[in-house]
Amino acid sequence: MVCLKAMQRSYMDTSVPIAALATAPGESALAVIRTSGPGAVGLAASVFSRPAALAAARGLSLVSGKLVDPASGQAVDEVLAAVFRAPGGPVGDDGVEFFCHGSPAVIRRALSLLEAAGFAPALPGEFSFRAFANGKTDLVKAEAVQELVRAGSEGARAEALRRLEGGLSRALRAAREALVGTLAEAEARLDYAEDDDAPAGGLELAALRGVRDLVAGLSASYAAGRLFERGARVVVAGRPNAGKSSLFNLLVREERSIVAADPGTTRDWIEAGIELWGLPIRLIDTAGLRIASGEIEAEGVSRSRRLAAEAEAVVYLVDGTSGVEPEDRAFLESRPDALRVWNKADSPGCAQAPSGYLRLSAATGEGLPALADALRESVAPRFGRDDGDARPARDIQAARDIRVASERQKLLLDRAVAALDSALAGLDEGIPLDALVIDLREAADALGEITGEIASEEILEAVFSRFCLGK
Amino acid sequence: MDYEAIVVGGGHAGIEAALALARLGHRTLMVTQDLDAIGRMSCNPSIGGLSKGNLVREIDALGGQMGRLIDESMIQYRVLNRSRGPAVQAPRAQADKALYASLARRALESQPRLELFMDTVVDLVLDSSGTRVEGVLTERGTRIGCRALVLTTGTFMEGRLFIGDWSASGGRLGERAAVGLGDALRRRGFRLGRLKTGTPARVKAGSLDYDEMERQDGEELSPFSFADEAVVRPSLPCWITYTNARSHEAIRAGLSLSPLYRGDIKGKGPRYCPSIEDKVVRFPERERHQVFVEPEGEYTDEMYLNGLSSSLPEELQSEFIHSVPGLRRAVIARPAYAVEYDYLDPSMLYASLESKVAAGLFVAGQTNGSSGYEEAAAQGIVAGINAARSLSGERAVILSRAEAYIGVLVDDLVTLGVDEPYRMFTSRAERRLGLRHDTADARLTPIAASIGLADAARLERFERKMAGLGEIRELIAGHRIARDDISANPGLARHAGENAAAALRDPALRDCLGSLLPGLSERFPRGWIETAELDARYAGYAEKEARLAGRMERSERLRIPEGFDYGAVTGLSAEAAQRLASARPLTLGQAARVHGVRSADAALLMVTILRKTN
Ligand SMILES: Cc1cc2nc3c(=O)[nH]c(=O)nc-3n(C[C@H](O)[C@H](O)[C@H](O)COP(=O)(O)OP(=O)(O)OC[C@H]3O[C@@H](n4cnc5c(N)ncnc54)[C@H](O)[C@@H]3O)c2cc1C
Ligand SMILES: Nc1nc2c(ncn2[C@@H]2O[C@H](COP(=O)(O)OP(=O)(O)OP(=O)(O)O)[C@@H](O)[C@H]2O)c(=O)[nH]1
Ligand SMILES: [Mg+2]
Numbered sequence A: 001m002v003c004l005k006a007m008q009r010s011y012m013d014t015s016v017p018i019a020a021l022a023t024a025p026g027e028s029a030l031a032v033i034r035t036s037g038p039g040a041v042g043l044a045a046s047v048f049s050r051p052a053a054l055a056a057a058r059g060l061s062l063v064s065g066k067l068v069d070p071a072s073g074q075a076v077d078e079v080l081a082a083v084f085r086a087p088g089g090p091v092g093d094d095g096v097e098f099f100c101h102g103s104p105a106v107i108r109r110a111l112s113l114l115e116a117a118g119f120a121p122a123l124p125g126e127f128s129f130r131a132f133a134n135g136k137t138d139l140v141k142a143e144a145v146q147e148l149v150r151a152g153s154e155g156a157r158a159e160a161l162r163r164l165e166g167g168l169s170r171a172l173r174a175a176r177e178a179l180v181g182t183l184a185e186a187e188a189r190l191d192y193a194e195d196d197d198a199p200a201g202g203l204e205l206a207a208l209r210g211v212r213d214l215v216a217g218l219s220a221s222y223a224a225g226r227l228f229e230r231g232a233r234v235v236v237a238g239r240p241n242a243g244k245s246s247l248f249n250l251l252v253r254e255e256r257s258i259v260a261a262d263p264g265t266t267r268d269w270i271e272a273g274i275e276l277w278g279l280p281i282r283l284i285d286t287a288g289l290r291i292a293s294g295e296i297e298a299e300g301v302s303r304s305r306r307l308a309a310e311a312e313a314v315v316y317l318v319d320g321t322s323g324v325e326p327e328d329r330a331f332l333e334s335r336p337d338a339l340r341v342w343n344k345a346d347s348p349g350c351a352q353a354p355s356g357y358l359r360l361s362a363a364t365g366e367g368l369p370a371l372a373d374a375l376r377e378s379v380a381p382r383f384g385r386d387d388g389d390a391r392p393a394r395d396i397q398a399a400r401d402i403r404v405a406s407e408r409q410k411l412l413l414d415r416a417v418a419a420l421d422s423a424l425a426g427l428d429e430g431i432p433l434d435a436l437v438i439d440l441r442e443a444a445d446a447l448g449e450i451t452g453e454i455a456s457e458e459i460l461e462a463v464f465s466r467f468c469l470g471k
Numbered sequence B: 001m002d003y004e005a006i007v008v009g010g011g012h013a014g015i016e017a018a019l020a021l022a023r024l025g026h027r028t029l030m031v032t033q034d035l036d037a038i039g040r041m042s043c044n045p046s047i048g049g050l051s052k053g054n055l056v057r058e059i060d061a062l063g064g065q066m067g068r069l070i071d072e073s074m075i076q077y078r079v080l081n082r083s084r085g086p087a088v089q090a091p092r093a094q095a096d097k098a099l100y101a102s103l104a105r106r107a108l109e110s111q112p113r114l115e116l117f118m119d120t121v122v123d124l125v126l127d128s129s130g131t132r133v134e135g136v137l138t139e140r141g142t143r144i145g146c147r148a149l150v151l152t153t154g155t156f157m158e159g160r161l162f163i164g165d166w167s168a169s170g171g172r173l174g175e176r177a178a179v180g181l182g183d184a185l186r187r188r189g190f191r192l193g194r195l196k197t198g199t200p201a202r203v204k205a206g207s208l209d210y211d212e213m214e215r216q217d218g219e220e221l222s223p224f225s226f227a228d229e230a231v232v233r234p235s236l237p238c239w240i241t242y243t244n245a246r247s248h249e250a251i252r253a254g255l256s257l258s259p260l261y262r263g264d265i266k267g268k269g270p271r272y273c274p275s276i277e278d279k280v281v282r283f284p285e286r287e288r289h290q291v292f293v294e295p296e297g298e299y300t301d302e303m304y305l306n307g308l309s310s311s312l313p314e315e316l317q318s319e320f321i322h323s324v325p326g327l328r329r330a331v332i333a334r335p336a337y338a339v340e341y342d343y344l345d346p347s348m349l350y351a352s353l354e355s356k357v358a359a360g361l362f363v364a365g366q367t368n369g370s371s372g373y374e375e376a377a378a379q380g381i382v383a384g385i386n387a388a389r390s391l392s393g394e395r396a397v398i399l400s401r402a403e404a405y406i407g408v409l410v411d412d413l414v415t416l417g418v419d420e421p422y423r424m425f426t427s428r429a430e431r432r433l434g435l436r437h438d439t440a441d442a443r444l445t446p447i448a449a450s451i452g453l454a455d456a457a458r459l460e461r462f463e464r465k466m467a468g469l470g471e472i473r474e475l476i477a478g479h480r481i482a483r484d485d486i487s488a489n490p491g492l493a494r495h496a497g498e499n500a501a502a503a504l505r506d507p508a509l510r511d512c513l514g515s516l517l518p519g520l521s522e523r524f525p526r527g528w529i530e531t532a533e534l535d536a537r538y539a540g541y542a543e544k545e546a547r548l549a550g551r552m553e554r555s556e557r558l559r560i561p562e563g564f565d566y567g568a569v570t571g572l573s574a575e576a577a578q579r580l581a582s583a584r585p586l587t588l589g590q591a592a593r594v595h596g597v598r599s600a601d602a603a604l605l606m607v608t609i610l611r612k613t614n
Helices: A002-007 A040-045 A051-056 A104-117 A126-133 A139-163 A167-191 A205-230 A244-252 A295-310 A326-334 A368-383 A393-404 A407-429 A433-451 A456-466 B012-023 B052-061 B066-073 B097-109 B181-187 B245-257 B276-282 B314-322 B373-391 B405-416 B437-451 B456-478 B483-488 B490-495 B500-505 B526-537 B539-550 B553-557 B574-583 B588-593 B599-613
Strands: A018-021 A030-036 A061-068 A075-084 A095-101 A232-238 A270-276 A279-285 A313-319 A339-343 B005-008 B028-032 B046-048 B074-080 B090-095 B114-118 B121-126 B133-138 B143-145 B148-151 B160-163 B166-169 B192-199 B202-204 B214-216 B238-242 B290-295 B302-306 B332-334 B337-344 B361-363
Touching (some): A018 A104, A030 A040, A030 A104, A030 A126, A040 A095, A040 A104, A167 A205, A205 A433, A244 A270, A313 A326, A339 A368, A407 A433, A433 B539, B005 B373, B012 B097, B012 B114, B012 B148, B052 B090, B052 B373, B052 B405, B052 B437, B066 B074, B066 B097, B066 B373, B121 B181, B181 B337, B245 B314, B361 B373, B373 B405, B405 B588, B456 B500, B490 B500, B500 B526, B574 B599, B588 B599
Parallel strands (some): A232 A313, B005 B148
Antiparallel strands (some): A270 A279, B046 B090, B121 B133, B160 B166, B160 B337, B192 B337, B202 B302
16 A cells, blocks of 8 residues: 555655765774764764763864663763764765774664664665755755666665575565565454454564564574674683684684783784685784773773684683683673683692583693584574585575675664564564554564665555455 | 536446535536436445545535435445544445435436436536636536536546446446546546446346355444434344355466457556455455445345455356355346446646646546545535635635545545545554544534534534533543542542543453443533544544644645756756656645655755745
């Protein structure tokens, strides 16, 4: 029906605040996240460590602070915020540009924070479009903007979909189709009275759950695709002198990290790209975790914590000759999924490993195969694989193909999953169908934004063709 | 004798249009073919139903007549879809057809400034430039002048009836078609098309076997109109039965004799209201189809066979009717038939329902390609209001899609046009939760008041209700859940310290309001409490819905300048430019909904408009 067309976000909704990564995706020194639209500064302030300072900032001024998840209070990144006020700035609307660290994980978290705060993911070329609408670009550039808009709406979508060839795009279509089917069924129930021949009973939970899992799977494979591109981060952490650098070297098979007998040798992190079981891994050696003695080391320690928090996996070393200390417990509580390793097994002073710890000698290599197995088990699923053994080339190729898919698509998939989760929860709680359908429409809307398809007429069509209704 | 306004047609659209015009102070003439057919229900003997019930309540909230007519003529009342949620519940009533029609006629006859005249309009009178309406020409050669004209010709314009291979000119069985007007409008360059619809047979009540059917009783009668306190009327049962394999065989065997399958009928029929032939052909796997047997009135023996609309030959009709339990010995009083008629392409209208071709000409009802009494009446009141406002030089009243089903209906018709008879569905609305039938008065009565269609009694009732709702809301928001509440209802424990609204939002706690605020039911009518309760319960979802729908709001407000040159927009596809030029949308939002206009086209359009207006 027409309804869904209207819900499709379009370039004309210039009252919607938008956000997107303005720099090229991928690893880089610096990334710029641009936000713009009415109320953008206030919204941005809601995820900023100094909300009042940001909200009060004048146009064309800089404010330093952190992007903070208001739910957990956790800082995502230290950033510099450039504030623009309408009609100034590059777009001509209120807006904030965040200069942050160019780590894809940071960018991803920052963007989802902003989306949760109320920013919509920008459509391709949307900032330029608004700049033009606000009279910020001159007429000479008009043609270029028109090209952009055109490419942005139909072309870019088609292009992105072309890139999504194969299993994934099929899966996306299948998910949408199933969702439209469910919506049609819901609408048929809603638009015809119970005593008419409308389908009886509740909506099929199983079908809806299937759609949800399909979309969640898609979102995961987007993540996997990005992981193939970037490598899964495996952080080696532990107190000073636990043997982190020794293990790092063992794995990298290069004397890249300085091994020394004084605790606190590694002051900052060191990274090496390796391939394990065909999966790209970024192995990261970090500074030992402890109350730091110097300023530089303190910075190193706090960075270690941050790296460990963002990593796909953590290998946590405990020196078996000195045992578990309060710092170890504190860390393991914050990252319970870390692989626990009892190092220096070869040393005569090494105590019995507590349960849950893998015995290892980074000096002799004893216990390394078991550690590798455990590591593979924890990392492989991130690549969308249950086990790391088989490496069907096709699979990896498909996953590599979608690395071009934008953050935006991933956010839209996540939005669809969230809406479907809410619908499923509502169904469980006995929320009536007409309210639930709002979530279903939102999900269809999000998927439609990726594929460029509009559910509207389709749903009505499905209602009429599937159900014999009407007296 | 000239009038300020003329309304052509005394159907459901014409009634509302004429009353609105006269009530707003304009000397109005209704010209209709047969004064005895005013307000006649051509098809089903009922008013309301899903989304249609909402339309009736909206018409009423705007100061229209339909709600009051059905309140005084109902012979059964039910609220449909109670189990499916607040937004899709709707009242529906069986009507005493004869009584309904006579009440309609009485309402017209007792309306000051309104006159009735029996004749058939065969042409418009336009000014010399052909762009402004000046009156009508009737079959008997009379020319009547006017400054505003509302056309509501229903199924009568060049209407043709079909039963098997029998076919004749007519608007309804036994009533003449309005011949000549459609052709005259074609000659004048209006775009017309053909649509079809059908109606089932009527059978004699005394010839049915009721023990073979399921009885369906109504519930306690309740008024549609916000101005009516209560309804005191008889309540009659309906009956349910089903077709079977034998019926379907008979229908299949006779398909070649159907005018539709013979190709005699060219117009497109509604998919949502299929004839029994259609159902059997399109759903071959269905073993049976439901039939409702409904009384046509208190003082008639005719019963309506809801679900068995057909245009098969009469012998075949009686064959399949007689195959149905309960109807085996049915005596057929009127046969089922189909009607094909001219409609005017509604995309040639502005959202005020005024023609883009001829100023002063308004079109409403089935003439615009809609179907259904409620859809017709809804357009009728819009056309009547806007005709009146154009007469007094005031800005048109255009209801938004977020404000009323009427807004959705009119916007869909004028921006999308029709290719099958248009019926309202709740799913056509973006903000279904915001358009509950019980909130129609809150949404629209202030508008009625501001344009002068709400009388003092209605306004007084309205204000009392709004104040009451405000009090109930305050009581809900102000009630903290305390120990006493929890000991009375342990489910409330997890809301300790929160207010009553929080508990209402909890789906596990249906019906907790009565125990939380027992005093409410003594102080306020049940309907008010229900409204406040639903508002509180679905506030979260309503917000979500508003947020989703609100994304388009700005483009709804951005007006496209009159005479805008789509050809001059660089980059606009030729197809979009041509479609927009012919659709002449008023706002960017409308433009974006025109078929064939892509979001990129709309974006370019916006840029161009903004640049022009800045
Ligand atoms: C056979 C049949 C089947 C139908 N089936 C359905 C159905 O299944 N579902 C459904 O929702 N609706 C159905 N309807 C439609 C429903 O009756 C209409 O939607 C509704 O009555 C339309 O109201 P209206 O005011 O537009 O026109 P009508 O109620 O048709 O009234 C038009 C009036 O205008 C008069 N008139 C027309 N032209 C002229 C003229 N030139 N000069 C003077 N007077 C004129 C006519 O005499 C008539 O009184 C059916 C109608 C018919 C006839
Ligand atoms: N016997 C024995 N010694 C080890 C083992 N692993 C590391 N060592 C020794 O422990 C000391 C510290 O090793 P590193 O690898 O530098 O430890 P680290 O955890 O990186 O320490 P910092 O970088 O200072 O935090 C060195 O003298 C290593 O030779 C092991 O498995 N067995
Ligand atoms: Mg080290």
